[in-house]
Amino acid sequence: MRHFDFKDGELYAEGVALSRIAAEVGTPVYVYSSATFERHYRVFADSFSGMDTLVAYSVKANSNIAVLQTLAKLGAGADVVSGGELARALIAGIPGARIVFSGVGKTKSEMSDALDANIKMFNVESLPELHALNAVAMQKGVRAPIAFRVNPDVSAGGHEKISTGKKENKFGIAWSGAEQAYAEAARLPGIEVVGVDVHIGSQIDDLAPFEAAIVKVAGLITRLREQGHTIRAFDIGGGLGIPYGDNGRTPPQPSEYGALVRRLTADLDVQMVFEPGRMIAGNSGILLTQVLYVKQGEDRDFLILDAAMNDLLRPALYDAFHDMEPVCAPGPDYTSHTYDIVGPICESGDTFAKGREMPELSSGDLIVIHSTGAYGAAQSSQYNTRPLVPEVMVRGDEYRVIRERPTVMDILKTERLVDW
Ligand SMILES: Cc1ncc(COP(=O)(O)O)c(C=O)c1O
Numbered sequence: 473m474r475h476f477d478f479k480d481g482e483l484y485a486e487g488v489a490l491s492r493i494a495a496e497v498g499t500p501v502y503v504y505s506s507a508t509f510e511r512h513y514r515v516f517a518d519s520f521s522g523m524d525t526l527v528a529y530s531v532k533a534n535s536n537i538a539v540l541q542t543l544a545k546l547g548a549g550a551d552v553v554s555g556g557e558l559a560r561a562l563i564a565g566i567p568g569a570r571i572v573f574s575g576v577g578k579t580k581s582e583m584s585d586a587l588d589a590n591i592k593m594f595n596v597e598s599l600p601e602l603h604a605l606n607a608v609a610m611q612k613g614v615r616a617p618i619a620f621r622v623n624p625d626v627s628a629g630g631h632e633k634i635s636t637g638k639k640e641n642k643f644g645i646a647w648s649g650a651e652q653a654y655a656e657a658a659r660l661p662g663i664e665v666v667g668v669d670v671h672i673g674s675q676i677d678d679l680a681p682f683e684a685a686i687v688k689v690a691g692l693i694t695r696l697r698e699q700g701h702t703i704r705a706f707d708i709g710g711g712l713g714i715p716y717g718d719n720g721r722t723p724p725q726p727s728e729y730g731a732l733v734r735r736l737t738a739d740l741d742v743q744m745v746f747e748p749g750r751m752i753a754g755n756s757g758i759l760l761t762q763v764l765y766v767k768q769g770e771d772r773d774f775l776i777l778d779a780a781m782n783d784l785l786r787p788a789l790y791d792a793f794h795d796m797e798p799v800c801a802p803g804p805d806y807t808s809h810t811y812d813i814v815g816p817i818c819e820s821g822d823t824f825a826k827g828r829e830m831p832e833l834s835s836g837d838l839i840v841i842h843s844t845g846a847y848g849a850a851q852s853s854q855y856n857t858r859p860l861v862p863e864v865m866v867r868g869d870e871y872r873v874i875r876e877r878p879t880v881m882d883i884l885k886t887e888r889l890v891d892w
């Protein structure tokens with residue numbers, strides 16, 4: 473079922489024409505389908521039905537509070553990596569008991585806020601962090617529930633910039649040091665060991681790395697229990713890939729992933745925690761942008777859009793492929809044309825696609841960049857003093873602006889001229 477689809481020759485988000493959003497809100501603009509967010513969450517959660525699980529949506533993928541609120545209503549928890557994301561999750565109505573805190577560099581003030589919120593678990597990534605957390609918890613007279621994020625040295629494939637589970641990556645406790653780390657944690661009065669955590673990467677299109685990581689961690693859980701630790705939760709992170717429409721490998725269905733997890737953890741007697749981000753958000757959103765100019769170069773033509781790498785960084789950062797199409801379906805006898813599709817920023821890397829075949833387009837035409845609900849708006853910046861792009865959420869025939877477009881003055885008001 474597609475919630476971004478053509479009706480009468482025009483692309484719609486659910487029941488709302490994208491041309492209407494462009495006219496009323498302006499472009500560029502991120503447009504999300506609430507029905508798609510809900511469907512993805514349900515499909516994912518349902519693939520573990522009957523199991524003891526917590527689906528802690530990874531807030532970094534799309535952290536808009538209306539998105540979090542939509543998922544909170546379905547019972548989602550949250551995986552947060554900063555005090556800011558923690559605040560977002562709480563404001564959106566996700567209870568502390570359903571929040572896990574990941575990340576290699578939590579500050580003491582973030583730890584303090586998370587303890588005040590009674591979060592479910594800190595995923596601790598180093599011994600110095602463990603000691604810092606112990607100190608903060610002792611000061612408050614509480615015990616911080618922890619899992620260690622262990623680094624299983626499993627290769628998840630994909631782009632090197634999003635690999636996290638290899639020993640050369642900065643993430644997690646070295647596999648060889650995991651048992652000593654648990655022994656150390658058990659000695660600290662401000663720490664309560666509750667689980668084990670692993671996250672091996674993102675946009676993973678194969679079940680084999682998940683299987684390798686789960687088998688390794690299951691063995692570790694057995695050994696830790698023999699050593700007297702109470703392990704109630706097994707957090708296997710996120711990472712399940714989505715189709716981006718590039719005819720690349722097709723990632724496993726959530727049901728296949730669910731069946732694998734069910735089979736490998738059946739005898740473990742743990743609550744399984746998941747941190748899906750992209751799988752929930754990626755295909756729930758599009759970036760709606762307009763052609764500013766069509767420019768003829770020496771040996772190629774450029775489509776210059778009003779969206780740029782500051783709005784959607786993935787192509788520049790990871791050479792990521794995103795499917796693009798015009799909002800108005802071309803007539804049956806249209807001519808196609810090959811373009812380099814670029815933004816207005818003063819960087820050659822500000823390129824969404826090279827040599828992309830599109831129907832012939834002209835200035836003012838609207839284009840959709842698909843699969844940008846995850847790591848789109850969340851990774852945007854104001855580079856070149858371009859205000860952050862607004863975000864819109866569609867529900868049936870209605871839409872709401874869920875992030876306003878700031879003015880340039882909104883940006884400038886946080887800066888100061890010096891008076892010396
Ligand atoms: C610790 C952690 N959990 C969850 C995620 C979400 O990953 P994904 O969006 O691939 O599901 C990430 C990002 O890769 C992460 O670093």
Ligand SMILES: N[C@@H](CCCC[NH3+])C(=O)O
Nearest residue numbers: 532634674675786846847
């Ligand atoms: N931001 C990346 C993935 C990294 C996920 C965070 N650990 C992307 O757009 O694909």
